[in-house]
Amino acid sequence: MKYLLVLQVDAGVQLTTGQREAVDAGRGEFERIASEAGELVSTQALADPSRSTVIRSRRGRPEVAAAPSREDYMGGYYLVDVDDLERAVELAGLLPDVRIDGLAVEIRPIMGSSGLDFRC
Numbered sequence: 001m002k003y004l005l006v007l008q009v010d011a012g013v014q015l016t017t018g019q020r021e022a023v024d025a026g027r028g029e030f031e032r033i034a035s036e037a038g039e040l041v042s043t044q045a046l047a048d049p050s051r052s053t054v055i056r057s058r059r060g061r062p063e064v065a066a067a068p069s070r071e072d073y074m075g076g077y078y079l080v081d082v083d084d085l086e087r088a089v090e091l092a093g094l095l096p097d098v099r100i101d102g103l104a105v106e107i108r109p110i111m112g113s114s115g116l117d118f119r120c
Helices: 017-036 085-092
Strands: 002-010 040-045 053-058 061-066 072-081 103-109
Touching (some): 017 040, 072 085
Antiparallel strands (some): 002 072, 002 103, 040 072
16 A cells, blocks of 8 residues: 655744754655665655645636645655555654654555545
8 A cells, every 4th residue: 555654844843953954864764764665665855835836727717826825835755655554654653753843744545546535
């Protein structure tokens, strides 16, 4: 089963230098563990959402706009392929983000051949 481990960031959080260093080191260790287990599929960090562009429908036509301001945003992700949700939770618990106020990890199953229903 594939899961997206979404790195959530509170827009108001300001990490100290020590916290940033701990996050970098902890994520590196997470990547090593998940890679060695053959469970890490891919990972990407994302730019600040202020650099995003949004295309949405206005009266049935696409309209391009600047990204909306948000209280929290997706800072990056890890895509993992594991046996079950329990293992995804275990892996997410290795990330330093779950121990720093203002950061979080959302675990979202990937839809596909797993039989999950798509619902908007």
